[in-house]
Amino acid sequence: MTPPPHIRVDPALPVPIWSQIEDAVRHLVASGALRPGDALPSVRDLAREQRINPNTVAKAYQRLVEAGFLESRRGEGTFVAARPPAMPASERTRLLKEGATRLATLAANLGVTRADTLSALQAVWPEGGLPSRGGKR
Amino acid sequence: MNRVLAVAARELRERWLLFPAAVVLGCVPIVLPAFGLRPADSQFVGLVTAVSLGAAAAVIVGSSMLARDAANGRLGFLFSRPLPWGAVWGGKWLAALVLVAASGLLAAIPWMAAYPLASLGGHHGDSWFKAMLDGPRSLFCFTLIVLAVGLANFGATALRSRSAWLVVDGALLLASLWATWRYVAPLVLFGIVAGEPWKPVKLVLPLALALVVGSLAQVAVGRSDLHRAHRAASIGFWAVITLTLTLAAGYLQWALAVDPSQLQAWAVTRDPAGRWVYLGGTASRSNWYPHGLLVDTSTGRYLRRGPSLGLGGLVAGDSAQGAVFAASGRACALTGYDTRRGGTRVALFDLTADLPRPREVMLESSAPPSSDSAFALSPSAASLFMVHESGASLFELPSGRRLATVTIKPGWRPLVARFLAEGQARVWLAPSVQSPRAELAVVDLAVDGRSRMLPFPITATLTPSQSWHAAVPNDAGTRILTRDGGVRLRDAADGRLIATLAESSRETTAAFLSDGRIVVGEGNPAVAGPATTGPGATLTLFDATGVRLAAFSVPTQSTGLSLGAEVAPGRILVSSFRSPFLPEDTLVVDVDAGRVVERLVGLRPAMGFWTASAAAPPGGGTSSVHFFRDVEDHVVRIDFATGERRIVAGPGAPKGERLKGL
Amino acid sequence: MSTRPTPTAAQAGPVLETLTLGIRYGRTRVLDGASLAVPAGCVYALLGRNGSGKSSLVRVLLGQRPAATGSARLFGQDPWTHRTSLMARVGVVPEEPDAPPEMTATQLSAFCARLHARWDRGVVSERLRRFGVPQDRPFGRLSKGQKGAVMLALALGHAPELLLLDDPTLGLDVVARDAVFGEVIGELADRGTTVFVTTHDLRAVEGIADRVAILHEGRLALEGPLEAVKAEWGRPLEEIFATVTTGRPAPTIAVPREVEP
8 A cells, every 4th residue: 555645835835735735635636646545644644744734734625525526534534536526627727827837937037948948848747758746656 | 738738749859858968967966975075065066956957948948939939930830830829829838837847856856865855954854845845935936937938038039039129128127127126126125015935926926927928929919920029028028017017116105105093103202392293113004114204293294204215225214213303392303314425314394384394404424323323403403413333423404514523432322312502412321232331421512612521430330221221311411310220310411429319220210300309210029919000119209419308109010110201290100011012001190299190091101212312391391291102003192281182193093184295 | 543623612702812911021011002812723823033022921821920001811811810720721831941850750740630620641641752751850851852842741731722832942953843843733633722822933833823923022013814914925924024023125036926716
């Protein structure tokens, strides 16, 4: 049984912590790192590990449950839902556009050419393969 | 209670080392004899060790239990828990008392066992245990422990806080010391507060209580903050002290507020006319305090002139020499001790004024008054004659300037001092107690400085008890009767023997009548008889030159036989004195008729202060007013001309009106 | 796996609040008209530099000092007059470890057991074991981190409704700090304890605080939910704190902002 994947948050970021957790879980599910039926860390454990408020974790889990990504079983914990909803295309497009904008801005600030940016992109996402996330699978 | 014990247990656990240290130190006196120390000294060392260890424990615990714990956060630890402040206070105090008492006891037990109390000099059959259970003593020890712990606590709190409140503490301390000197010291030094065995407890208890109240406030209000704790402790402490001092001051004022009806007079000095008296005595509300009241018996108005504490703790103010009145009856002088200059000061009263305001006169370069001093006031109160063992002086009044002095050789002390005329004084002296001889002396002193001293021999050496009444002068001061193994009439200026009136070493007494005749009384040895009508005394009448005229007996006790004042021409008082607690009668005897004309039941003549002399009445003659005392502390004024009797002091006397502001 | 339970005893009002609280030491005003409220189950962080009045506020909240003006309330009651009953519901971890140095952790736990109505010696012991604190060594001979662990264990032994920590990470290294807050979070998750923490160590509280307040020179310069504050400022808490307490404007760096859903 593989250990649950690592969800990491950075409290210093302006992004609300519960939002960071939510995004992380969504990404993990979308990328297949978390498969339907996998157990998520308990609220207590994740809070202790990341030094964050359990209420925040609970809030994130609650929203994910309501969104259909997770399901909560009494006495057992929180698990990935059997049929996690796919992300709507508009949502996917928006997120992708945001990510692209961030990459472009970063490249502009660094003074990197477009060609170099694309090379960097290809380096982390080789043709035909899966992108490495700098984390665990 | 459980919480109190929890706090106490923790305090004890922190300082447990005190107990083994106490036991070890307690064994030291036992091994000391091996080093050559005597057992008596070892016991003393043991006592000192036990007390010192108790004191050290008190300081250690007292200074740390609240003050140090506030500074290092320990109190914060307790106050962050559901622990009532009362449990904190109670637990810490309980532990402190247990620690101090136990360490003192543990240090004492080894040598108490080695030296049982019964083996110590002066104790027979008691055990240490019983001695410790004695009520007042153990309460006193307990109070001392509380005092030591409380002082250590207050001191440590004040010093550690380093707050400005220390200034307030200092100021209040000075104020309290002054107030203690002013109001509490007289209570103790004059014996106003009742004595043993509770006295030490009474003095220490308010202080201990104030410290306890201060520590209560410190914990309840100051909590874990040292500054607030100090302020609260100060306020609590000084509130109790202020209250105690106020009560003491009030008690002192009440104890001193004695009017003639409350006075138990033991000395009465009168003016020649019988209007003013100076009464010295005590009152039940003030135990041993010597009150002095100057009373106008015609109106009942009176002044209070008791002693007070002066600089250096010495009793200032009027001394037991009491008052002397001028022959004119116009003034009275109260002599006392001048603490600032160490001499004699005089309060001079003008009795003719409506409000006899005293003038305080310091006698220039004078010696302090003592029980061997004699005083006389000149007839118009223009000068004061003072005689003591080493000299006699005349002082001008009211300036106090010294007018004349004569030195007296060592070995004499004054008996009777008197003014012969306005500027001429005379004193008769007896040998001092240390050098008894068969001699008396007379010293004359005039305001212009002329003086003379003449010792003269008498027939027998006087014993100390005989000497104080050895010379009785007549009103003019020209003749004296000496009681030297008998009664002899002598010339007052040179002691030349004129006549021997009685030759007996038993109870004899003698007095001059105003017309120059002399009455001599001799007691018969006592044979069993009823209380106040004893076998009697014999009175013998002589003329002015010593020729025997008549003799008759009077029914009176012979013990302490005394011939008193002449109440009317030819009528004289005869009294006896067996005991101050038995009622005695005084007889009025008519010497011409040779019999008793009146019996004053239960009354005896009121005596003055024994070295001062009553001034002669103005222009000679007799006064019809005389003062008497009885065993119930009444002072009675009898006017023999009118027969009027008035109680002047004691129960039933009028309270009178106090002349204040003087 | 544990689920987060609902908070015990529905609170009619906030667990802890101050109403225009003013504190004076002699003539000096240490705190001036501070008003804040801590609802039940909230983690409230009071931030401020040394000498800003944090510790004085804590002392008033614990009933060890009276307020000069305004008032403080714990569970709706005045802590100065109801200290004894209120301390049964509060666990306190002070700035300086103040337990008697000669007592061991076991003895301290036994001592506290006599003071509280309910005390779980087993839980205390287990917590200390987790921290790796020797329980039979005198308190005075423990390291700073171990002392802090003991104070926390003693504060939690009676399962308090409110946990009050006064600068709990002062002088602790990162590992010890994480251990302390890990315990606090565990307590939060298990019992929904309200937490009031004063600190100037922002990183530690940034993750767990629900509401935050910044004390500057005796006044509350900023107060509100941490999320909203950070959304409004768009900066990490450290920068917000630095700006508020020094008045120095922070450097502007364009950081892409996430839009809240």
